Amino acid sequence: ELVEAMLKARGPRSLDGLSVLVSAGPTYEDIDPVRFIGNRSSGRMGFAVAAAAVQAGARVRLVAGPVALATPAGVERIDVRSARQMRDAVVASAADSDIFISAAAVGDYRPQAVSPAKLKKSGKALALELVQNPDILAELAAQAAHPFLVGFAAETNDLEHYAREKLERKGLDLIAANRVGEELGFECSENALLLLWPGGREELGMAEKGVLAKALIERVATLHAAARGKRGRG
């Protein structure tokens, strides 16, 4: 009754009763026991999104690549290293989730083979054969029943063009695009986001990642409710 009273006092929240799955951080692809291919994702945006989803009333599960960040309060965290481990963890949780927000910077490529022993210097140039990693969002989008899908696009150039193209090609419900490069996006705490969805756009100006995450979550809640309403009446 106390909880009920508190909830009443606070009013309903935008994601009450919903289950949100978030991925965050980089993935690391081993070349041999000591070397790997990584990327500069700090994980901060994904962790901020998970925290904002909890604050909006959702049950939140966070699949995190190798980052040194504290788990936000109320979040269930699953740690992974490679893109394939992240794919497996996300797919296993997706069926129980209403919304999947893919904030991880999943490595597109991995070495074709992982050397069990440390590679020795050969004294000459070397070609590292890379193969593509699974595309987690595209795999989920292809399933008949799937969560509301939110992607991120980090681009160094032609931001809106590439992001809109990715939204459509992957069949996403929403994409959050940000510019990366010199001092922007990765490894810093401020950023700006451009939100794109079928038939709409919203610009979120330069702000702390926590502020951007809250605004993103509110947009997700609005679009998800509209989609559910349409299906419900459909």
Next chain:
Amino acid sequence: ELVEAMLKARGPRSLDGLSVLVSAGPTYEDIDPVRFIGNRSSGRMGFAVAAAAVQAGARVRLVAGPVALATPAGVERIDVRSARQMRDAVVASAADSDIFISAAAVGDYRPQAVSPAKLKKSGKALALELVQNPDILAELAAQAAHPFLVGFAAETNDLEHYAREKLERKGLDLIAANRVGEELGFECSENALLLLWPGGREELGMAEKGVLAKALIERVATLHAAARGKRGRG
């Protein structure tokens, strides 16, 4: 006078009056603005060696790759990212140093070209062309006048064989070899070291990196004093 009295009370230390240069951590080689090739070095051993050298009375400069570690008290720190940046910082400081301890895991290879824009998925396999990075220790060893040279060898197999071969091929004064792989060496705080030098060896059993660093510094001091004595009388 107070300082002099304190020094007298403590007695002379093994590296009093000497200048020690230490490198630590991994190097990261950019593939494009977001992707890079890295390695699992935590930097802990190098930082522990720098701290132990200060405690032994040396002036210490530390060239550190990308790690999230606090600078030990009394150490002058220079931060770098790539192998070539590390080479430049080390070579610039080597002329003023009596001893160089190369504890960094310098990446052997870097991409032949760094893409200024983020690489797009091509939909197929990819070969990443790699070229060798400069060999910092070999470059210093080739100079007529150079510091006392200490290297590290992290090996997954045939530890003593590879380490002794590296000691001789590079013309080092001492090498500290450790086994890496499953839960060993990188990203953990305990390890064991095998010290090899021309005509000698010493095994340092499993211990905290701080303990190993102190033992390594004592061996360095002994060998350096002997080498100096020989040259002095020579």
